[in-house]
Amino acid sequence: MKTIDVCLSPDLMHLYSVQDRTVVVVDIFRATSCMTTALAYGIDSIKPFASLDDCRAMKDSGYYTAGERDGKKVDGFDLGNSPFEYMADHLKGQKIAFTTTNGTQAIAKSEGAKEIIIGSFLNLSAVANYLLQGNNSVLVVCAGWKGKVNLEDTLFAGALVELLKDHTEPDCDAPIAAQHLYNMAKSDLAGFLKNASHVKRLAKLNVYKDISFCLTPDQYNVIPVLKNNVLIPHRM
Amino acid sequence: MKTIDVCLSPDLMHLYSVQDRTVVVVDIFRATSCMTTALAYGIDSIKPFASLDDCRAMKDSGYYTAGERDGKKVDGFDLGNSPFEYMADHLKGQKIAFTTTNGTQAIAKSEGAKEIIIGSFLNLSAVANYLLQGNNSVLVVCAGWKGKVNLEDTLFAGALVELLKDHTEPDCDAPIAAQHLYNMAKSDLAGFLKNASHVKRLAKLNVYKDISFCLTPDQYNVIPVLKNNVLIPHRM
Numbered sequence: 001m002k003t004i005d006v007c008l009s010p011d012l013m014h015l016y017s018v019q020d021r022t023v024v025v026v027d028i029f030r031a032t033s034c035m036t037t038a039l040a041y042g043i044d045s046i047k048p049f050a051s052l053d054d055c056r057a058m059k060d061s062g063y064y065t066a067g068e069r070d071g072k073k074v075d076g077f078d079l080g081n082s083p084f085e086y087m088a089d090h091l092k093g094q095k096i097a098f099t100t101t102n103g104t105q106a107i108a109k110s111e112g113a114k115e116i117i118i119g120s121f122l123n124l125s126a127v128a129n130y131l132l133q134g135n136n137s138v139l140v141v142c143a144g145w146k147g148k149v150n151l152e153d154t155l156f157a158g159a160l161v162e163l164l165k166d167h168t169e170p171d172c173d174a175p176i177a178a179q180h181l182y183n184m185a186k187s188d189l190a191g192f193l194k195n196a197s198h199v200k201r202l203a204k205l206n207v208y209k210d211i212s213f214c215l216t217p218d219q220y221n222v223i224p225v226l227k228n229n230v231l232i233p234h235r236m
Numbered sequence: 237m238k239t240i241d242v243c244l245s246p247d248l249m250h251l252y253s254v255q256d257r258t259v260v261v262v263d264i265f266r267a268t269s270c271m272t273t274a275l276a277y278g279i280d281s282i283k284p285f286a287s288l289d290d291c292r293a294m295k296d297s298g299y300y301t302a303g304e305r306d307g308k309k310v311d312g313f314d315l316g317n318s319p320f321e322y323m324a325d326h327l328k329g330q331k332i333a334f335t336t337t338n339g340t341q342a343i344a345k346s347e348g349a350k351e352i353i354i355g356s357f358l359n360l361s362a363v364a365n366y367l368l369q370g371n372n373s374v375l376v377v378c379a380g381w382k383g384k385v386n387l388e389d390t391l392f393a394g395a396l397v398e399l400l401k402d403h404t405e406p407d408c409d410a411p412i413a414a415q416h417l418y419n420m421a422k423s424d425l426a427g428f429l430k431n432a433s434h435v436k437r438l439a440k441l442n443v444y445k446d447i448s449f450c451l452t453p454d455q456y457n458v459i460p461v462l463k464n465n466v467l468i469p470h471r472m
Contacts, residue, residue, distance in 0.1 A: 011250075011251065012383065014247075148248070148408050170431075173434070176431060176432065177387055177390060180420060196412065197407075
């Protein structure tokens with residue numbers, strides 16, 4: 001039987017082997033929610049960068065630059081980290097260079113995986129169905145916050161464990177813990193997360209609308225899939 | 237207000253500053269349960285070693301050697317990793333040199349803390365009361381399993397967060413997640429853990445009696461406290 005494991009922080013990635021696995025990178029607030037939304041709205045592709053300077057340099061090659069540091073849009077970048085920014089008509093068909101505090105670092109640390117895809121609540125069922133159709137075991141990589149474990153990414157990991165439970169076995173305790181937390185939280189994700197540290201951090205930035213949207217399951221059937229270091233849409 | 241944080245794996249210790257904190261090291265199955273039991277039964281003191289060879293060498297200095305690797309007693313050592321081994325009359329007043337796969341590594345990684353104490357379900361309330369009486373913020377360091385997060389240590393961390401909730405604030409999401417899991421599990425810890433990876437590992441070694449005992453709260457009022465690199469008993 002296929003297995004599912006959950007890496008609760010990118011700083012634990014050295015403990016996991018990824019070469020035979022499909023890695024699902026998740027950064028609910030808000031990198032992977034933005035990536036999913038962007039590709040759902042017709043953006044051509046997204047090139048993720050761990051480094052701010054590397055990302056900024058892509059402007060000269062015709063890319064829109066996008067991303068954040070510490071939850072705030074980067075000075076001089078075209079786009080920030082709100083999914084609503086990616087719903088614009090003028091972005092359709094465009095290429096985006098993207099960097100964030102945690103999400104793009106988690107993608108970088110997943111290098112060497114058999115396959116890397118992007119998950120968020122916005123495409124939860126699509127991701128689950130994609131994984132069910134594939135033959136690979138799964139590793140969910142939670143972006144966390146600067147290495148620390150966060151609740152929202154853990155809940156998404158738990159949602160995948162729950163949706164795949166009849167077809168995959170948990171590899172260790174992290175998927176079991178995540179699944180328990182998701183089942184406790186699923187009837188009211190926002191309520192469950194109201195004391196979570198990143199929700200408090202975002203609330204200070206007045207992004208309640210983003211928080212609520214990023215916790216809404218199944219808005220899109222698109223899955224960002226990394227091919228040659230670029231995220232392109234796979235539609236279910 | 238004092239704060240409480242939870243480090244879910246020793247491999248995340250670089251993210252936490254400990255110099256102003258009381259660190260509670262926990263390795264429920266079974267290092268810290270053994271240490272608590274040993275000091276409760278009159279053993280003089282326990283010197284923890286991360287290295288097997290350093291521990292073995294203490295035999296020449298009149299120490300009993302104790303510990304395990306991969307859940308099994310070390311060849312040539314006097315004692316293994318079952319709390320019941322530490323209830324013997326002939327050990328009273330003796331010194332023990334102790335090394336385990338995860339627990340003693342977690343102690344080593346907590347070096348530099350204002351104070352290091354040992355927690356287990358066996359002395360849960362004593363530890364909580366000790367922390368309530370002190371002025372320091374708290375970091376619970378879960379030993380985990382070879383760097384991976386485990387459920388039983390996370391549940392103990394959650395129990396402390398729950399018991400201290402009126403007097404300490406969680407620092408980030410890990411204590412919140414641990415508290416939720418503990419509150420879900422507390423009416424039947426063993427039942428909640430029956431699918432946990434380390435419980436399955438121990439079950440193969442036929443140590444059901446140890447599992448059950450290590451999950452029994454409040455057997456002892458003693459707290460192992462690290463002074464000059466030696467664990468000595470503090471009685472509440």
